[in-house]
Amino acid sequence: MQEKHPGKESKKEYETKDFTDSPLVVTGRGLGGYLAILFTLFHQHAVDLEEYNGSKTAKRPICITFGAPLLGDETFRPYEKAKRNEDKFITYMEWYMKIQRSEGRNYYDSYKKAETKKEIERQQEVIRHQRILNQYWKKLVDEKNRMPQKEGAKLRKRWLYSGTNYRRIVEPLDIADYYKRGNTDYIGNRPNHYELLEKWSEDDKKGQMSSDGKMKAVCLTEDSCFWAHVEEAVILLRELKNGGSSSFATDIEGFEVYIWEAIQNFSVSPDVFLEGSSLMKWWSDYKVYKGSSYDSEFARYMNDGRYTSYR
Known part of the structure; x- marks a missing residue:
């Protein structure tokens, strides 16, 4: 590791510095620590630009201060x-x-x-x-x-x-x-x-290189709008029950595809299937609406109770 004190070399020199060799450690004490923090922030910016331009090896500077005042x-x-x-x-x-x-x-x-x-x-x-x-x-x-x-x-x-x-x-x-x-x-x-x-x-x-498919459910649902999709599915079902147009049926089938893909990708957390959840209430009502003869991959998954082992 290199250790530098701010002010030893000019700003111009550091604008052209190669940040891929080894981490830079910036130190300072008292007001010198204040300058060290500013100096480090400048280098953080330089590394940001390196990463933006495609660098995968640029190393971020480390700042160590002693008795320095807070910055900002x-x-x-x-x-x-x-x-x-x-x-x-x-x-x-x-x-x-x-x-x-x-x-x-x-x-x-x-x-x-x-x-x-x-x-x-x-x-x-x-x-x-x-x-x-x-x-x-x-x-x-x-x-x-x-x-x-x-x-x-x-x-x-x-x-x-x-x-x-x-x-x-x-x-x-x-x-x-x-x-x-x-x-x-x-x-x-x-x-x-x-x-x-x-x-x-x-x-x-x-x-980035894609990793192998997940084999275990995430603990935090990846799509942060997941529950908005569920809420809209609840509204669509209500509209269908009240004699809504066929477009509502198409939209709700689209939600089925969405949730089925999320299950296959293990991208929803297991707690969405807990008894009493908005999703499970929607499914209970939807199953009654569609009737016992309705068949789809998602319907089979739910009817077979396979969701209980989703982990």
Whole structure:
């Protein structure tokens, strides 16, 4: 590893530096630590550009300071306070999900249909964390999106990973709130920051070698709009029962294809099949509507009870 103190070499020299050889360690003490942080942020930017241009070997600099003042104010400390808080709130949400699973419920329906005093208290605490996370990520995504194309076209991998995790945990709760208010077509009115996070995630996967198909269900449903599809299927079924047009039948069959592909790809979490979930209630009503003679791959899977061993 190389160890450098800020100011030893010019900014011009580092603009042309090859970052693929070995990690750079930047150190500083007191005000020197403040400069070390700024110096490191400059190099982080340079590595971002290297990665954007296709580098797979560029190494990010490491910053070690002693008694350095904090950099930035309360609204801009991406490497200190803000990122630690975001992780804390996500950890709480993951705890909430785990508690619901241990009680035999999925967290989407538990959040949407909170009834008991305990459930409502948990829901209110989740709402608090949900609002803070949404505020944080909306601001961050907006800042990244307004950057020049070369700088902002792709989030750093660690930010992108955190953003994907946030989207898959929090967006279902926004979906629950949306449909609780009697709205329809969430996907057509989806918040922009979720769309951008998903787009950046998909762009990041382009050109990567595809791995073998999963043989085990994910613990967190990959499509953060999954429950919006379920809610729309519930609405479609209601329209069909009330004599809706044949286009509703076509759309609901499209949902069947969607959920069947998700099952085959192990891209939905097992808790979507828990008794009393919105999906299972929809299936129960849909099975009655279609009649005992109805046959499809998804219908056979559900009728045979194979979903109970989905893991």
